[in-house]
Amino acid sequence: MNDYLNDPRIHREIIMDHYQHPHNRRLSEDPSYLKAHMASESCIDDLTVMMKIENGKIVDVCFDGVGCTVSTASTSILTTLTLGKSVDEAKAIIAQYYTMIDLKPFDGEVLQEAVAFQNVGKQANRINCATIGAKAILQMIHEKEHHDEK
Amino acid sequence: MLDTARIRQDFPVLRKTDCGELGIYFDNAATTYKPQTVIDAVMAYYTEGSVNIHRGEYDRSFAISEAYDAARAKVARFIHADPHEIIFTSGATASMNLIAMGYAEAVLQPDDVILTLESEHASSLLPLMRVASKTGARIEYIPLLDGGRFDLEAYKNALHDRVKLVAVAHVSNVLGYILPIAEMARLAHSVGAVICVDGAQSVPHLKTDVTGWDIDFLSFSSHKMLGPTGLGILYGKKALLDQMDPVLLGGGSNARFDRTGQLVLKGTPYKFESGTPAIEAVLGLSAAIDYLEGLGMDAIYEAEHALKARMVQGLSTLDHIVLYNADAPTGIVTFNVKGIPAQDVAFYLNANGIMVRSGNHCAKVLVDVIHTPDTVRASLAFYNTPAEVDRLIDVLRSVTLEACIAVTIA
Numbered sequence: 410m411n412d413y414l415n416d417p418r419i420h421r422e423i424i425m426d427h428y429q430h431p432h433n434r435r436l437s438e439d440p441s442y443l444k445a446h447m448a449s450e451s452c453i454d455d456l457t458v459m460m461k462i463e464n465g466k467i468v469d470v471c472f473d474g475v476g477c478t479v480s481t482a483s484t485s486i487l488t489t490l491t492l493g494k495s496v497d498e499a500k501a502i503i504a505q506y507y508t509m510i511d512l513k514p515f516d517g518e519v520l521q522e523a524v525a526f527q528n529v530g531k532q533a534n535r536i537n538c539a540t541i542g543a544k545a546i547l548q549m550i551h552e553k554e555h556h557d558e559k
Numbered sequence: 560m561l562d563t564a565r566i567r568q569d570f571p572v573l574r575k576t577d578c579g580e581l582g583i584y585f586d587n588a589a590t591t592y593k594p595q596t597v598i599d600a601v602m603a604y605y606t607e608g609s610v611n612i613h614r615g616e617y618d619r620s621f622a623i624s625e626a627y628d629a630a631r632a633k634v635a636r637f638i639h640a641d642p643h644e645i646i647f648t649s650g651a652t653a654s655m656n657l658i659a660m661g662y663a664e665a666v667l668q669p670d671d672v673i674l675t676l677e678s679e680h681a682s683s684l685l686p687l688m689r690v691a692s693k694t695g696a697r698i699e700y701i702p703l704l705d706g707g708r709f710d711l712e713a714y715k716n717a718l719h720d721r722v723k724l725v726a727v728a729h730v731s732n733v734l735g736y737i738l739p740i741a742e743m744a745r746l747a748h749s750v751g752a753v754i755c756v757d758g759a760q761s762v763p764h765l766k767t768d769v770t771g772w773d774i775d776f777l778s779f780s781s782h783k784m785l786g787p788t789g790l791g792i793l794y795g796k797k798a799l800l801d802q803m804d805p806v807l808l809g810g811g812s813n814a815r816f817d818r819t820g821q822l823v824l825k826g827t828p829y830k831f832e833s834g835t836p837a838i839e840a841v842l843g844l845s846a847a848i849d850y851l852e853g854l855g856m857d858a859i860y861e862a863e864h865a866l867k868a869r870m871v872q873g874l875s876t877l878d879h880i881v882l883y884n885a886d887a888p889t890g891i892v893t894f895n896v897k898g899i900p901a902q903d904v905a906f907y908l909n910a911n912g913i914m915v916r917s918g919n920h921c922a923k924v925l926v927d928v929i930h931t932p933d934t935v936r937a938s939l940a941f942y943n944t945p946a947e948v949d950r951l952i953d954v955l956r957s958v959t960l961e962a963c964i965a966v967t968i969a
Contacts, residue, residue: 417968424964452902453918453933475932477900478964528968535906535967 414517420525427482427522432489433471437461442469443552445545449537454480458488458545462553465496472542479526479535484542486523496550503543510539561854561862566942569594569850573942582912583947588732588760588891588938589916590782593847600846601787604839611835613811627838630845631828634792637848638767638777644800646793646828647836651759652682654778654793657831658755659686661803662776662795663724669695671723674752676701676709678731678925683757687726696723706883707734707928714743718750725754729761733925733936734884735867735891737765741772748773753799759783764863764889766856769794781840786847790840793831800827809833854941862941863890866948870937873952880955883929890939896958901933903963908935910966911954 442459449455456474460467470488487506491499506523509515512530529539567573572592575581584592604623612624628642635642648654663673673687677700691698701717704710718725725747729740740756747754755776758767762777763784769777776799781790795803805812805824812833816822824830851859867890874880874894883893896904905917916936919926926932937951 417965420968421961421964424968425961428960428964453900455932477902478960479903479967526968531969532906532967538902 414521414524420527423486423522423525424478424482427485428478431472431481431485433485433492434473435471436473437469437471443549445548447474447541447545449480449541451537453477454538454541456480456484456541456545458484458542458549460546460549462496462550467491467494467496467499470546472545476541477538479529479538480541483523483526483539484545486521486525487542487546490521490523491546496553499546500550503547506543507540510536561858561941563862563942563944566854567944569596570942571595571598582909582914583943583950585913585915585937585939585943585947585951587940587943588783588936590788591763591785591940592942593785593787593843594850596846596850597785597787597843601839601843604842608838608842612838623838626845627836627841630841633845633848637852638762638794639770640794641797643827644769644794644797646795646800646831647841648778648791648793648831649789649837650791651757651778651780651783652791654780654791655683655755655757656686657793657806658726658776658778658795659690660806661831662753662755662799663687663690663696664693665802665804667691667694667696667723670721671696672719672721673698673724673726674701674717674722675699675726676728676731677703677928678707678733679726679728680732680757680759682759683726683728687724701727703928705928707731707736707925708886709736709738711739711742715746718746718752720750722747722750722752725752726757727754728757728759730764730889730891732760732891733893733919733934734929735760735887735889735893735938736884737761737888740774744772744774760889760891763851764856765860775799781844781847784844784847785850786844787837787840789837790844797827800831803831805831805833807831807833811835859941860889863939864888866890866939866943866945867892869945870939870948870951873948874955877952877956879958883931883934890943892937892939893934894937895931895934896955899958899960899963901935903960903967904935904958907958907963907966908951908954913951913954 437459442461445458447456454476456476458472461469470492472484505515505519510530517524526539570592608623610620612627631645632642635645702713744754753775756774758777758779762779775796777794782788812830814823814825870892871885879897881895901917905915918933
């Protein structure tokens, strides 16, 4: 893991950058996209995440909506990390992300910029913000898998 | 002028705050701190009373029943009503649901109109929306001025002879403006409408006179006025309460019933109070009213107004702050920091020992009027100090997006 990913100043910059200039911030009109609307029951977070899976690969993933710094930046980073990955790779990334949020040892090589959130699990009332995008991505993958099994 | 230093000694939580053990509390619109006298009254019930009311043929039950009835009389005097017009409920939310289900549902006809405001709290709007869909009545909104201020002319224009119920908060929990409630009641009555007032944010902070204002219903809650949680009050004009059916039935509210289902209810207000009430909360509320009256509601209003003015004055010197209700007279200050979500600002303030609320404050419809999905709300009480206000301004002076993120991921 690159050393710069251990620097709290870098973590702040990563989150600032992804909040102010989110990646993949758009929605698709294409009906073949999966869609997950994630509205927090306790705060303002209200994000829609969309995903297109083809032949076991995430060929597109994007999001839009209203959210705080943590929900916006984490969703931006996780869409960036999972875009172009196989479904299995994406699941592994999300699993590592949850491991990190649980404050357990994680693989920084897998999580890349998402390591900026390695301490957010200490703030119980921000865990929902930090996992709203992860939850959406996982939900759509499960939906696709469930659909393909039929 | 109130002696804030002495007042703070009356509140155990504030004594801890002043020792640096607890942070600065600016979420008084959510609930207020409790003075020792209220805590003592609650404790005394459990340590010295601890029996049910209006049930037992024994001395202690009589004594507690008497104290309970005296509390009802005290609440009535506090808002200038008759004790028979005071119903104890489980909270202001329950009071508003009782108006909707017990009154509005019985009287509203298809195409009747409920007139209300987009700034209303969910606890007012949601019961009304349900009663509208059940009865075929419509909800109409009095247009607010830009920024969410109330406009009496717009209200006059919105009234018409299909309006049967006007439902408004005397003081908005988001913006803190005071409505001209007596004039509104007069105008509502002139078209034959009944006016029901949400007093959750007004009764704790202003003098209340339901008789002088001639309002028909008023709901408010104990815990926002120094009293215990789990207790609300519904005031209603006796004639209206008499024509209403209770929503809940059970012990305590009936005079007699038989196996065939013949039921004779008690009179108002007892017919609305089935089951054992929150006795200790009612006794605590009685002590809370004593405390408020000891200070004087006018003095409380003046103190909170002065604190609010100081906060507004300080915040207006900061270019990165957007204030939404600088001109509202009550102690509610609603703002945002440019470029930072409200939740992150609130979280940053918490990291600096200041408790505020962020979000839409249960007034989700207002979002379209003030053009922002979420805000930070600092709500003051008379026991807050100028030094606490100055501390908030100091912390906000140096707030940045990076600093907010830093406290979240540290």
